[in-house]
Amino acid sequence: MEEGLRERKKRETRLRIADVAMGLFMIHGFDNVTVAQVARAADVSVNTVFNYFGTKEDLFADRQQEVVDLSSKVVRERRPGESIVAAFRRDFFDALETGDWRYGMGEGAEVFSRVVGESAALVARMREVEHLSATNLATIIAEETGAGPDDLTPQLVADQILSTTRLLARHAIRRKMAGEQWPEIWTDVRTQAAGAFDLLESGIGGYGRRSLAGEAGEQSEAAEDHIDGDHG
Known part of the structure; x- marks a missing residue:
């Protein structure tokens, strides 16, 4: 309309x-x-x-809902054959290359971070946004993978992925606030991000893989073994 x-x-x-x-x-x-x-x-x-x-x-926090919904969009729009971790890896590097704000590393991110850090009210609000993002992402992952209501895996996966992207963003912002230039920072973040996503993929990389037919894939046996702690 x-x-x-x-x-x-x-x-x-x-x-x-x-x-x-x-x-x-x-x-x-x-x-x-x-x-x-x-x-x-x-x-x-x-x-x-x-x-x-x-x-x-x-x-x-006028864009709060947009921020909360961003990670869900990545999951819903993952490509055929692409797992949830792989979709986030692709999206993270795309944001890094284009300078997009969605992972907190766009132009002016260090100013935004400074303003938040100076206000207890905003620190609390950003923690609330992080919680909402993780809860919302876990809900979408559960829907996409058919996880049951008592299955903790969607929340575990959501927390690991979002913790990783937040850590990378905070690392970049700390360096920017220390006076370094973005081109140098981006080179380092690319390297750090590649290693971080490699670790995620070694553990939960098969989880939520979308089938080539476009349907959500079932959790891989390797991912189940890792998450359940059944490593023999």
Whole structure:
């Protein structure tokens, strides 16, 4: 259905407020900016801001749902013959090569990280986003693989993959904050990421492999043995 004029204007207003707020937060720090200042800069009332955003943290985390949904998209769109780990490996390196923000390593990532680190409220919010992402990813993995409600494997796989990508992103951001240049950092992250995904693939690489017919594959015997700890 085509978006109506009213809906489009509301979406544009929300986006403008969020963009203005983020700009102020990046310059002055989250705790040093009030909702009233955001409203003035966006040329709206404080009430209008709260009509779109329930809290000040919501202003900062305007793309939260998009972030939470990103990993699920990788699983759902994995290619025929591709496992869940392989799909994330491909997507991670694509983001790295293109400078896309989806794994937290785009342009300005170090500024974003600094602002979060300076605010206890934002640190808590980002932990919440990480939890939601892992829970959502586990749900999608369970759906794709047909795992039962008492099967912990989807959550284990989700936690391992997301912990790996977060660790790589934080490694890159720490180096950037130390004054290194992105080209040098990216070279190192490529190497570190290759090793990290090799380790993941040695353990859970066969899990959730999509069949060549396009259907979700069953968990491989090797992955079952690794996860269950039955190594003889």
